[in-house]
Amino acid sequence: MRVLLVEDELRLSENIADALREGPGFAVDQAEDGETATTLALNDHYDLILLDLNLPKKDGLNVLRTIRGRGSKVAVLVLTARAERASIIELLNAGADDYLTKPFDLGELIARAKALIRRSGSATVPLMRFGDVEVNTVEQTVRRDGEEIQLSPMEYRVLEYLIHRPRVVVSKRELLEHMYDFNWEHHSNVVEVHVSNLRRKLGGSASSDSIETLRGRGYRLQVGRE
Amino acid sequence: MRVLLVEDELRLSENIADALREGPGFAVDQAEDGETATTLALNDHYDLILLDLNLPKKDGLNVLRTIRGRGSKVAVLVLTARAERASIIELLNAGADDYLTKPFDLGELIARAKALIRRSGSATVPLMRFGDVEVNTVEQTVRRDGEEIQLSPMEYRVLEYLIHRPRVVVSKRELLEHMYDFNWEHHSNVVEVHVSNLRRKLGGSASSDSIETLRGRGYRLQVGRE
DNA sequence: TGCAGATCTTCAGACATTCTTAAGCGAAAC
DNA sequence: GTTTCGCTTAAGAATGTCTGAAGATCTGCA
Numbered sequence: 001m002r003v004l005l006v007e008d009e010l011r012l013s014e015n016i017a018d019a020l021r022e023g024p025g026f027a028v029d030q031a032e033d034g035e036t037a038t039t040l041a042l043n044d045h046y047d048l049i050l051l052d053l054n055l056p057k058k059d060g061l062n063v064l065r066t067i068r069g070r071g072s073k074v075a076v077l078v079l080t081a082r083a084e085r086a087s088i089i090e091l092l093n094a095g096a097d098d099y100l101t102k103p104f105d106l107g108e109l110i111a112r113a114k115a116l117i118r119r120s121g122s123a124t125v126p127l128m129r130f131g132d133v134e135v136n137t138v139e140q141t142v143r144r145d146g147e148e149i150q151l152s153p154m155e156y157r158v159l160e161y162l163i164h165r166p167r168v169v170v171s172k173r174e175l176l177e178h179m180y181d182f183n184w185e186h187h188s189n190v191v192e193v194h195v196s197n198l199r200r201k202l203g204g205s206a207s208s209d210s211i212e213t214l215r216g217r218g219y220r221l222q223v224g225r226e
Numbered sequence: 227m228r229v230l231l232v233e234d235e236l237r238l239s240e241n242i243a244d245a246l247r248e249g250p251g252f253a254v255d256q257a258e259d260g261e262t263a264t265t266l267a268l269n270d271h272y273d274l275i276l277l278d279l280n281l282p283k284k285d286g287l288n289v290l291r292t293i294r295g296r297g298s299k300v301a302v303l304v305l306t307a308r309a310e311r312a313s314i315i316e317l318l319n320a321g322a323d324d325y326l327t328k329p330f331d332l333g334e335l336i337a338r339a340k341a342l343i344r345r346s347g348s349a350t351v352p353l354m355r356f357g358d359v360e361v362n363t364v365e366q367t368v369r370r371d372g373e374e375i376q377l378s379p380m381e382y383r384v385l386e387y388l389i390h391r392p393r394v395v396v397s398k399r400e401l402l403e404h405m406y407d408f409n410w411e412h413h414s415n416v417v418e419v420h421v422s423n424l425r426r427k428l429g430g431s432a433s434s435d436s437i438e439t440l441r442g443r444g445y446r447l448q449v450g451r452e
Numbered sequence: 453t454g455c456a457g458a459t460c461t462t463c464a465g466a467c468a469t470t471c472t473t474a475a476g477c478g479a480a481a482c
Numbered sequence: 483g484t485t486t487c488g489c490t491t492a493a494g495a496a497t498g499t500c501t502g503a504a505g506a507t508c509t510g511c512a
Contacts, residue, residue, distance in 0.1 A: 189462080190462085193461075193462090196499095196500060215470075216379040414473065415489090421488095
């Protein structure tokens with residue numbers, strides 16, 4: 001297993017690296033600043049990234065956003081100082097898989113790291129299907145009968161979120177929290193509008209009722225048999 | 227998802243419970259002391275237990291040890307006060323999956339709760355059966371012979387509450403208190419109406435008497451076998 | 453900078469479902 | 483036989499959802 005450790009406090013970094021090498025026997029690369037981390041993360045194939053938040057040149061959140069923006073699905077465990085707690089929600093929304101608050105127990109860190117790698121083990125399939133519609137989550141394209149359906153960014157985000165949770169009821173609140181920053185106060189019907197447009201675009205015959213409405217509970221994507 | 231919240235400060239408990247119900251849509255049971263918590267944890271199937279450390283009658287650590295001693299694999303997230311940090315290692319050794327230090331952000335609590343439930347994956351069985359009816363508490367769906375039965379939110383809530391207490395007599399008052407957050411002043415027959423509709427929808431032959439009426443006492447769900 | 457086109461958000465009215473109340477009826481308890 | 487309790491039905495109230503349209507915002511391009 002290959003791990004990228006991004007941490008600017010050198011002594012702490014060495015301690016963690018040693019523990020990861022000795023305990024679970026990971027291969028550990030180390031980076032001390034955000035830019036180096038981003039470059040490494042994008043060019044190598046890691047199973048896990050341990051990411052400190054407070055970094056020189058480019059902070060952890062930006063690193064995370066950059067690599068997620070480039071489509072990387074690598075597991076990311078964030079290390080935060082106590083004072084940085086406020087941004088944790090932001091972090092999770094940006095795509096962090098887990099986080100630990102400093103100071104932490106090294107044993108705990110290793111346990112969590114292993115758990116994350118285990119979890120991400122079932123490699124995510126980039127092609128998902130429902131009805132006669134096919135979604136390619138790498139290219140971020142949607143097709144029916146090989147024909148591409150043009151979706152706006154927001155529409156795609158809604159669809160992608162739903163398709164990652166097939167058959168599960170997803171509340172509008174959950175969709176809002178996923179699409180925007182956590183504290184979204186407005187009472188608006190953006191979600192309804194996007195879903196409405198999505199339905200119109202996906203339309204068709206078999207999939208016309210693919211995004212089901214469960215009044216008072218949310219939406220559910222019906223997926224055909226696999 | 228079904229969550230047991232063990233917290234003796236009532237106002238805090240209510241706030242957490244509300245957030246868990248509204249956000250991720252969990253069904254939340256509340257306990258105020260360690261003994262009640264232990265009983266509930268051992269007799270019901272929870273997806274997650276939120277456990278305060280400092281409790282009347284039996285402290286959180288003891289609760290945790292008892293239920294782990296009985297082989298329960300349920301995910302446990304411990305809520306600790308700042309002064310209790312010393313015992314965190316002890317907690318993790320006793321089988322806690324995660325912990326949060328008070329005061330914490332509600333959004334953070336929800337994020338962690340979801341993460342834990344996600345991580346523990348298919349630990350708890352979300353499928354419950356009575357008669358020839360099958361209830362999937364994850365999808366919030368009800369089926370008979372693979373065919374989905376559409377229930378309104380209130381109807382589902384009644385059924386879910388009953389199905390988590392099979393063979394137990396549940397009074398109308400208890401149902402009312404579970405379905406509505408504040409005190410219900412009016413004398414009304416809402417429960418009777420919902421139960422009536424439920425029976426009609428679940429209907430069928432074998433399960434026609436599945437929701438038993440115990441005059442003057444309440445309702446009881448008859449379950450085939452476990 | 454200014455323009456054109458696309459996208460996002462808000463609003464409002466139509467529409468649909470669900471909740472609650474109330475009332476009559478039937479069954480069990482006394 | 484009377485009373486109490488629960489069941490069922492129907493109807494109005496309350497709430498949630500859909501959709502078209504319009505204004506706001508963003509983006510690429512000259």
